[in-house]
Amino acid sequence: MGRSLRVSPGCIEQVKSAVRRNGFPSQSAFAQEVGLSPSTVKSFLRGNPVDYINFVEISEKLGLDWQTIAYIEQTDSQSPQPNPPQTCDETSPFITGNPITNPRCFFGREKELKRLFNLIKRQPLQNAAIIGKKRSGKTSLLQYLKNITTTPIEKLRPSQKSDWLPHPENYRWIFVDFQDSRLQNREGLLRYILESLKMIVPNPCGLDRFMDVVSYNLHQPTVILLDEIGVGLQRCPELDDGFWESLRSLATNQTNGNLGFVLATPESPIELATSTGHSSPFFNIFGYTTTLGAMTEAEARELIGSSPIPFADEDIEWILTQSKCWPLLLQILCRERLFSLEDGVIGDDWHEEGLEQLKPFAELQSI
Numbered sequence: 001m002g003r004s005l006r007v008s009p010g011c012i013e014q015v016k017s018a019v020r021r022n023g024f025p026s027q028s029a030f031a032q033e034v035g036l037s038p039s040t041v042k043s044f045l046r047g048n049p050v051d052y053i054n055f056v057e058i059s060e061k062l063g064l065d066w067q068t069i070a071y072i073e074q075t076d077s078q079s080p081q082p083n084p085p086q087t088c089d090e091t092s093p094f095i096t097g098n099p100i101t102n103p104r105c106f107f108g109r110e111k112e113l114k115r116l117f118n119l120i121k122r123q124p125l126q127n128a129a130i131i132g133k134k135r136s137g138k139t140s141l142l143q144y145l146k147n148i149t150t151t152p153i154e155k156l157r158p159s160q161k162s163d164w165l166p167h168p169e170n171y172r173w174i175f176v177d178f179q180d181s182r183l184q185n186r187e188g189l190l191r192y193i194l195e196s197l198k199m200i201v202p203n204p205c206g207l208d209r210f211m212d213v214v215s216y217n218l219h220q221p222t223v224i225l226l227d228e229i230g231v232g233l234q235r236c237p238e239l240d241d242g243f244w245e246s247l248r249s250l251a252t253n254q255t256n257g258n259l260g261f262v263l264a265t266p267e268s269p270i271e272l273a274t275s276t277g278h279s280s281p282f283f284n285i286f287g288y289t290t291t292l293g294a295m296t297e298a299e300a301r302e303l304i305g306s307s308p309i310p311f312a313d314e315d316i317e318w319i320l321t322q323s324k325c326w327p328l329l330l331q332i333l334c335r336e337r338l339f340s341l342e343d344g345v346i347g348d349d350w351h352e353e354g355l356e357q358l359k360p361f362a363e364l365q366s367i
């Protein structure tokens with residue numbers, strides 16, 4: 001997002017009551033009046049970032065001074081943090097769209113986590129592939145693997161398990177997002193891996209020098225997470241068979257079992273390699289593959305239960321049925337229900353809005 005602003009958490013009640021004070025029966029009616037989409041207005045009223053121009057316009061329409069209600073970013077990371085409430089974050093209880101990076105906001109996937117951590121908790125580290133449709137939660141799972149074992153328990157929900165590894169502090173994690181253009185060429189990627197490992201980066205940083213540095217210096221368990229590997233295969237000619245074969249050799253022969261890969265992709269890695277003209281045996285080292293499906297009902301109920309305003313049983317049942325327990329769809333429907341409760345709207349109009357918001361993700365539901 002370009003220049004954006006959000007309402008300071010302490011002013012959220014003030015801006016919400018300003019909607020009613022100005023005679024608007026609902027947030028949607030106000031959105032219509034101000035000529036912006038309901039989601040922009042909702043974001044504004046919930047303290048989520050909105051475009052600067054829209055922020056000023058909405059504030060003026062509500063008779064509020066935008067400078068007084070705008071949130072000023074705290075740059076001091078030492079600033080005291082309040083005890084986290086039961087929800088993920090005061091302003092964003094439900095996250096729709098972005099991958100989940102805060103472990104507290106991640107729900108479920110117990111079965112997958114157990115299997116994945118089992119593969120990397122002993123030497124040699126073994127490799128795993130996570131296959132999942134678009135928007136099924138692949139990136140969130142990779143991020144969770146990377147972060148959960150070193151997140152202090154006071155930053156987690158009370159029931160959340162974090163002791164998956166015997167010595168999490170020994171592990172190094174490298175998250176590679178192949179959608180990042182800086183990582184779409186060989187030297188950029190190799191440099192990034194070495195920098196993440198705090199190893200000396202040779203100049204130039206070619207494959208042979210990279211292999212030397214890593215095989216000589218890598219003595220700690222290290223997991224390289226490869227997100228959107230399909231992009232790497234399709235769009236990066238420099239990441240050719242020779243490159244992938246070297247990575248395989250590093251993992252299997254040169255690092256005493258200290259290096260493992262976990263990749264995420266919408267298709268099977270071997271099929272992906274073949275379909276993109278790669279013959280690489282790299283993809284044969286992924287001995288464990290898990291396919292991400294919907295959450296279990298119990299996991300979905302836990303996510304729904306994280307709402308700062310509890311939902312009625314009939315709402316919970318409706319959300320479970322309509323979402324089929326897909327995390328993104330659960331998050332969307334919970335968000336809509338919460339908006340309507342916060343807005344004081346009576347009735348089931350939120351059903352219609354919720355189903356509308358699910359439409360772009362119909363593919364998730366088609367089994």
Ligand SMILES: Nc1ncnc2c1ncn2[C@@H]1O[C@H](COP(=O)(O)OP(=O)(O)OP(=O)(O)O)[C@@H](O)[C@H]1O
Nearest residue numbers: 095097098099107134135136137138139140327328
């Ligand atoms: N474990 C989870 N707990 C809570 N919400 C989740 C979880 N996993 C996914 N989500 C929800 O699903 C959305 C999509 O997740 P994510 O971006 O990880 O999926 P993806 O498979 O990587 O998507 P893409 O195919 O676009 O890369 C998130 O914004 C969030 O709303």
Ligand SMILES: [Mg+2]
Nearest residue numbers: 099138139140
């Ligand atoms: Mg993703």
